[in-house]
Amino acid sequence: MNIKLYHTDDLQWGELYWDVSKNKTVLQAAWKDAQVVLFASTVARPGESIMRERKRPAKTSTNSACTRLVFGDLAVKVLPIPLFIDLYNHFMNGVDRFDQTTSYYSTQRAKRKTWKPLWFFLFNLVLYNCYRLSSFFGGHTKTGGHRKFLESLIKGLFDSSAKPIRKDDRTPSMRVNNIQIGPHGPKPTQLGKKRTCSACAAAGRKRRRVALEEVSPNAPRRTPQTNFGCELCKIPLCQTGECWEEHLKQVILARSIAGTTVA
Template identity: 35%
Template structure:
């Protein structure tokens, strides 16, 4: 509800309503005033007492009908509030939307702390970053449980079964993580990759040189002809951005006789039918078309 705004004093007129005119204001009366920075709405709403509120997203014009209980005679502000019930134990009253959202979500932090306290992994550490890692992991597990099917629907009145409890969710999550850690990964296959020799034999007029790659692959024609490029590949870097820590500034040769391999040029272009990476140069495309013509 609140954002980073410049610090400023609450409206003196609204504060005076709470301090001096609380008992004279009828129930449900709403007062609003825009802050001096014109970024925050300041509210004073009369419930049992005058409640002061700040909001950056509400204007105070929307109301929500809620079924509320008549307060006890010992409650503060009973004389102003009981007039709205007309001797009825319950009544549907209109309250501002921001008050309803506050009442609905004000305990969210308490619920999150409660979930973390049940099965937390925090231990005594000498490293300063480890408690932070445990805290973030507990938050991730708690949020996952709240979004999972283990948790019963809010407002359904059903209690979670033993097999669908929070504890069972943590056990299943543990077993799944352990199973994933010992699972043997399949080696990457090259079935879907196409090279210079993988040409789809269609009429030459259907083949066109188009830009179809987001990441720059190596030109298939240059790689097949063992052509190299003297210009280093820069990649898709942003202007004025920091260089990667993996960037090497090593020269092409050193005193030990090591030489960096001359790679073929990279390209974003390719054949619209064969989907083979080709440089945007006449020789690569002409070689490709020449092979198609020869096969035809």
């Protein structure tokens, strides 16, 4: 900073001054272009340079008297510049665009833990890179592609994370198989072992609370179980309620499709 504040006019174009931080991890550099450029990097090396074609600045530009001496009578000249300056010139737009798009749709949250802001930054970076690589990116910011990409991503994540309905193999379905067997009785008969009611499982009905039953948030409301059902179809059904009527409707529908006349 002292070089920039007090020695700018004393430097010639292309002069480079650098030093390393006390812990030997950060390079601090001052390079004279039209102005003194201050730079800090954790990966750059001060001795690396690259030849680039530079245009002679206009006479009215800042510090043109000092800068134009390097070019002489040439309008364009190939000059050596530090490699880290060249990398910054080529990739600075990517950083600026990332900051711009992140300001529109950011996941950053105020946190007290030191590692979480870094995690949110990396997460935003991954989202932005995925957007740039996707078909939603058209190079224009006014087409709404970034927002459409995020909406599509959110919808896809919700669809992929939806928990499939778990089917209990021990609960027979409501499908009627023995449609050629004789008539059904007026009510369900006792089958023996308690099993989950097929009609309640198909309709999503849960067991109702008994009067004066202890209320516990940890006690799940399960599908009713019964030891009654249809003896012909081998389907467990509740002894009371609409389960038996629903089963008879399934039998009538199955027989009408099959073209049988068994009552």
